[in-house]
Amino acid sequence: MSDVKVNLRPNGPILISGPITLNDTQGNAYDLGGKETIALCRCGETKNKPFCDGSHNGCGFESQEVVE
Numbered sequence: 770m771s772d773v774k775v776n777l778r779p780n781g782p783i784l785i786s787g788p789i790t791l792n793d794t795q796g797n798a799y800d801l802g803g804k805e806t807i808a809l810c811r812c813g814e815t816k817n818k819p820f821c822d823g824s825h826n827g828c829g830f831e832s833q834e835v836v837e
């Protein structure tokens with residue numbers, strides 16, 4: 770059984786790796802095209818929600834959570 774890993778990127782998206790299904794708000798699964806890793810936007814500026822499109826690089830988004 771493969772593990773799912775979720776990683777927060779500094780000032781960037783949430784990376785999810787592993788065998789996942791991502792559903793929209795109505796329970797319909799996105800076609801992830803067999804990708805092993807996806808990036809979900811957490812800055813709110815992407816034009817391709819819920820996926821990161823790199824817009825965080827130009828919008829001044831800052832977030833660097835650490836485990837305490």
Ligand code: FES
Pocket residue numbers: 781782783809810811812813814815820821822823824825826
């Ligand atoms: S985190 Fe990358 S576009 Fe929002």
